[in-house]
Amino acid sequence: MPELVFFSGTMDCGKSTLALQITHNRSARGLVGVIFTRDDRAGEGKLSSRLGLVTEAVEASEGMDLxxxxxxxxxxxxKADYVIVDEAQFLAADQIDQLARIVDDLEMDVFAFGITTDFRTKLFPGSQRLIELADRIEQLQVEALCWCGARATHNARTIDGEMVVEGAQVVVGDVSPAGETGYEVLCRRHHRRRMTSGSAQAGALSPDVLPVNHA
Structure with a gap:
């Protein structure tokens, strides 16, 4: 039976790499896939991984009926035998409903990849709807690591290396930013304490010391 499968994890845990691997494996068996993406770091209409692999995709723009x-x-x-959706957290809830309809009415597997929560630890609407509708949810096994070495569970947005907790939910960036806005994956403890690798090094703080003025 075809399925709607949600592959989730933090940034930097290999979601896009797995999406590309699934595409490669199925293409090698003669299957044709349609790839949707939204706001990829490589630009519009691209699916890219941090390993340097890039393929063409359809930009799932706001309001588009997939x-x-x-x-x-x-x-x-x-021809289409299956669907890949990367950066699925950026889709609207009704677009996730459309993915479920592809599975049910067109009888195709849909593999959606995305992070569940934003830099404020709040669910993205697309991810929330996927959790509600998916036939199966898979947590990626490649664990991203916090700067302290613990398993990273939270995505942090940084500006000039300092963690921020306010702003628009969607701002495109990467974990190795060239500009002022970037992202870093942290364990829950250091996300709560707003301690990025940069702030920890700059302040020479122990992981067991709480920073001040962060109520």
Whole structure:
């Protein structure tokens, strides 16, 4: 039976790499996939991994009907055996409903990849709807690590190396930023204490010392 599968994890845990691997494996068996993505770090209409692999994708823009797009492709003689969706956390809840409809009505597997919570530890609407609808949820086994060596469970947004907890939910960046806005994966303890690798080094703080003025 076809499934809607949600592969989740923090940033830097290999979600996009796995999406590319699934695409490669199925393509080698003669299967054709449609790849959707949203706000990829490599630019519009790209699916990229931090290992340097990049492939073309369809940009799932705001308001786009993913089910209608696929039906239109098939009606024009196109072929599709499965669907890959990267950065699925950025999709709207109704677009996740459309993915479920692809599974149920078109009988295709849909593999969605995304992080569950934002830099404020709040669920993304797309991820929340995936948790509600997915046939299966898979936690990626490649664990990202906090700067302290513990398993990273939270995504932190940084500006000039300092963690911030306010701002727009979606700001495109990476864990190795070239500009002022970036992201870092942290364990829960250091996310609560707002201690990034940069602030810990700059302040020479012990992991057991609470920073001040962070009520």
């Amino acid at each position: 089910y209608a797009y696929l039906v239109d492709c098939l009606s024009k003689g196109g």
